[in-house]
Amino acid sequence: MGTLRILSGMRPTGKLHLGHYTGALENWVHQQNLLAEDGSRVYETCFLIADYHILTTSLETADAYQHTIDMLMDWLAAGVDPEKSPVFRQSQVKEHAELFLLFAMLITSSRLERNPTLKEQVRDLNMDSLTYGHLGYPVLQAADILLYKGNIVPVGEDQIPHVEITREIARKFNFHYPHPETGNVFPEPEPKITKFSRLVGLDGKAKMSKSLGNTILLSDTPEEVLKKVRNAVTDTLKVRRNDPGRPEVCTVFSYHKRFTAQGELDSIETGCRSGALGCVDCKKLCAAAISAELEPLLEKRRYYEDRIELVRNILLEGEIKARTIASQTMQEVRTAMKLG
Known part of the structure; x- marks a missing residue:
């Protein structure tokens, strides 16, 4: 396995479209399979199904599981290999919530309010009020990345401000809570801009979005x-x-x-x-x-549609692997913070 780890993910919104494919999936598969001259993998790759993040803009979760399965089948069809890349749900690795809580103490609300991506979301979704959870979205994203000590984060340009917040939180944690044996607990991840971050929708007016009905699905x-x-x-x-x-x-x-x-x-x-x-x-x-x-x-x-039980097992096995990594990271965090 490589020395650099990539953590990337998507909200479970069901079947994926061409914009997801050209903007993320192709890049994921390329990075997953990229080999060094000695034949070793350049990156370790982990792919997150960000079901907690659904709640930042909607309280409806009834379809989350089916949407997860539909999205995962598209990941697998596009070439994500669960033997190389654990795939897992955020909600099934409880350390995400624990690290989110601790990171929330390291950043001010005014810093989060200056996040340009947040302002764009509020404008695009015509939101007249903002929940605490939506304001703290980048903090939860920082927990997602740093829980697995991600070094590289594949993103579109609109997500770069979120990665910068992650870097700030990592620096602040490392400064206040150096580990007695290893020093810095967390790396400062670098954003990696995807080559094709967007495809315009069929209407020619916006990027592909199922909510706008302007997509071509991978299926x-x-x-x-x-x-x-x-x-x-x-x-x-x-x-x-x-x-x-x-x-x-x-x-x-x-x-x-x-x-x-x-x-x-x-x-x-x-x-x-x-x-x-x-x-x-x-x-x-x-x-x-x-x-x-x-x-x-x-x-x-x-x-995979004919073998849904296999898809479910791939998900459960990925979550076992993810919990192992997350547990090790949180043990380092507690040691550094002298908690427990």
Whole structure:
């Protein structure tokens, strides 16, 4: 195993879409399988199902378990290997809550209120009030990361402020509570920006989001993908087939850039700009390219759908591994703080 540990996770919101795939899952699988010259893994990887974090914006938890299973099947289909990367629910490792409580003593409310990501969430969700738990979201996230001594945190640019809060908390804890034998209990994790952090939604107005209904799911069949891509927004000035298009403003072409091979991509761009390629045909080519990449994921997902008990066992085994790491970390924390 490598000397650097990566901790990343998602809220359990059910089936995942292409934005999750290009913005996180691809990167996770790459890091999980990355090898050094001597054949050893560069990173240890742990993947968290952040079910406590649901509560920061909604009190509804009735579907959390089914959403967890649906999301986990997409993780496994995309290539997350539970033998290499423990997968586990936050709520089933109680040390998350314990470390969150201790970290809450190390940061002021004014510092959390200055968090730009929080301000954006309040604006985007039209929130007229803020719970203590939502204000403290970055502190719980710090506990998630540092409980497993994460060195690297794969994030989108909007999450960098959260990682900086994690670094501040780690520094403050290490300063006030040096471990008598090892010195610093926690590393200061570094953010690692994902290469494709966002895909614009089918409506062309925002990133993909199931709440906006502008997504293509990883579990969509080729027929469903084609139906959705047909409704995607294109260049508003390209009204007729022979009209010259502007690929740089077209939602469909932004998908082509990710899912279509370079040689064919150049041909599509040329055809669009000249007017030789109409939007209907362009969308068919795009849907086919997306479905070609999703085909192995669909096949693997069907395997797990037929073996739900296996999926549950993968989750339970991952939680055993996570609790072992978390217990060791909390023992160091209590020793450093002279608690208990």
